[in-house]
Amino acid sequence: MAAEFGKDHVSIQVLTETGAQYxxxxxxxxxxxLIVGTGALTMPAAFKEAGWLLSLLAIILLAFVSYMTLTFVTETMAISNAKLRLQQVLSQSSREESVDVSVNVDERQPLLKPKVVYTDVSPSFEITQRVEMGTMAAMFFNRVGMVFFHLCIIIYLYGDLAIYAAAVPKSLRDVVCTYGGNNGTSNQTLSDDDHCWPHVSLNRMNAYRIFVAVFVLLLGPFTFFNVQKTKYLQILTSLARWTAFLMMIALTCIRLAEGKGQGHPVIADIAGVPNLFGVCVYSFMCHHSLPSLITPIRNKSRLLSVLAGNYSLILVFYLVLSFTAVFSIGNIQDLYSLNFSPHGTEPVTSVVPIQYFLALFPVFTLSTSFPIISITLRNNLTAMLTPRQGHLPWYVPKVVCPLLVLIPPVAVALGTNKVEVLVGITGSYAGAGIQYVIPAVLVLLARRDTLAVAGGYLHRSPFSHRAWVILTLIWACICINFVTVNYIISNL
Incomplete structure (x- = not known):
């Protein structure tokens, strides 16, 4: 079987079974x-930096574009299902008729040999087979497209690992380091050069690096083996995440209702837009894992409406989380949960158990995902390095690839603990490729397939005009260039 990719995972294999339906x-x-995760914790800081009004407009636009490309993925899945069914029908008859079917066909190429009548076969476009994004890429992309696809996924996974390797140690550092808390200056900003503990020379950055080392020593070895996320672990992490998010919103709402809000965000600041773009792309990402989630749905008659409702609710959630944060808290940390730390300079709540729970919940939720993503990346690096004819030496998949997985993100985490910046860069480049470029090109090529030329099939995107695809690609190019130019200028 082929290896897997993903935010939690993206597979390049075709699975005819869908598992338990729901x-x-x-x-x-x-x-x-799936969508609401680490990105939500960096949203408030990015929201504040870009200004509340500009952020409001930007996040609505980015949510719309993200949903549009999500419908592109759904449509490509439908066409891919139809192609696979046709290939299965023809493979059964090939024993008698020797039918040769091309994997990548378009309207200018005959699908079948002359002796087979195409109108005799009417495959359904219903999504019943789980066709992952990697499989769709293999069906419609050429060699260059596959290289681009692999690079986007691998860079995205490296970004994920770097974010987790920074977010968990930073959360631990801010809970353990006691210097600077409750010192009478509520808006004081602690820097990485400040002491971790009073009368101890160890500064906060070095304490953070110690936690990075501990984090890697504890979770890094899983990269050399195989583990699977259990159903009960998923349930526990989901409960912890939603309990924490609801607590954050409730606490900030109470603070605003009592007139204790200390946030005074600007209306607009163009300098904060590039990072906001990356954070929003990362925060709305689910395209690569979508097939595994929607294929088991029993009734898909209103699938696009269900996805539209998802994005609308998530948009409202992000806006509520961000607006309550920027108007109630003066100094928002790049990892929002750190604002509730028991040793913070601007405590939102005085209830100690809640302080520790909110500050530490990223430690529990992100730590469970780190081994899964590292193994996913290891498997895909192994698959890419394996020659078409032949096998790799035993030490490459067992030693070299796990080290290639761990060293780059750990090196990045040791160099910086700016989680918001890591999320912004990951979303702006690899995330934009996965969320914008790949779905747009996939649906463009899929619509040229002989089965799809006539149109009128199930799960066709409401953005069916070719202009929407072109606009998406132009939008992606403009955003990536704008982000790049801004990063260069800001670092001159």
């Missing part, structure tokens, strides 16, 4: 839980 409501919840 209702649209359950599918709605699964998609919602």
């Amino acid at each position: 209702s649209q409501v359950v599918g709605f919840v699964y998609v919602f839980n």
Whole structure:
């Protein structure tokens, strides 16, 4: 079987079984839980930096574009299902008729040899087979496209690992380091050069690096083996995440209702837009894992409406989380949960158990995902390095690839603990490729397939005009160039 990719995972294999099926409501919840994760914790800081009004307009636009490309993925899945069914039908008859079917066909190429009548076969476009994004790329992309696809996924996974390797130690550092808390200056900003503990020479940055080392020593060895996330672990992490998010919103709302809000965000600041773009792309990402979530849904008659409802609710959630944060807290940390730390300079709540729970919940939720993503990346690096004819020496998949997985993100985490910047860069480049470029090109090529030329099939995107695809690609180029230029200028 081929290796897997993903935010939690992206597979390049075709699975004819869909697993246990579930209702649209359950599918709605699964998609919602997949999208809302680490990105939500960096949203308030990015929101404040770009200004509340500019951020409001930007996040609405980015949510719309993200949903549009999500419908591109859904449509490509439908066409891919139809192609696979046709290939299965023809493979059964090939024993008698020797039919040769091309994997990549377009309207200018005959699908079947002359002796087979195409109109005799009417494959359904219903999504019943789990066709992952990697499989769709293999069906419609050429060699250059596959290289681009692999690079986007691998860079995205490296970014994920770097974010986790920085977010967990930073959360631990801010809970353990006691210097600077409750010192009478509520808006004081602690720097990495400040002491970790009073009368101890160890500064906060070095304490953070110690936690990075401990984090890697504890979770890094899993990269050399195989583990699987259990159902119960997923349930526990989801409960912890949603309990924490709801607590954050409730606490900030109470603070605003009591007139204790200390946030005074600007209306607009163009300098903060590039990072906001990356954070929003990262925060709305689910395209690469979508097939695994929507294929088991029993009734897909209103699939696009369910996804639209998901994105609308997530947009409202992000806006509520960000607006309550920027108007209630003066100094927002790049990892929002750190604002509730028991040793913070601007405590939002005085209830100690809640302080520790909110500050530490990223430690529990992100630590469970780190081994899964590292193994996913290891498997894909192994697959890319394996020659078409032949095998790799035993030490390459067992030693070299795991080290290639761990060293780059750990090196990045040791160099910086700016989680918001890591999320912004990951979303701006690899995330934009996965969320914008790959879905747009996939649906463009899929619509040229002989099965799809006539149109009128199930799960066709409402953005079916070719202009939407072109606009998406132009939008992606403009955003990536704008982000790049801004990063260069800001570092001159």
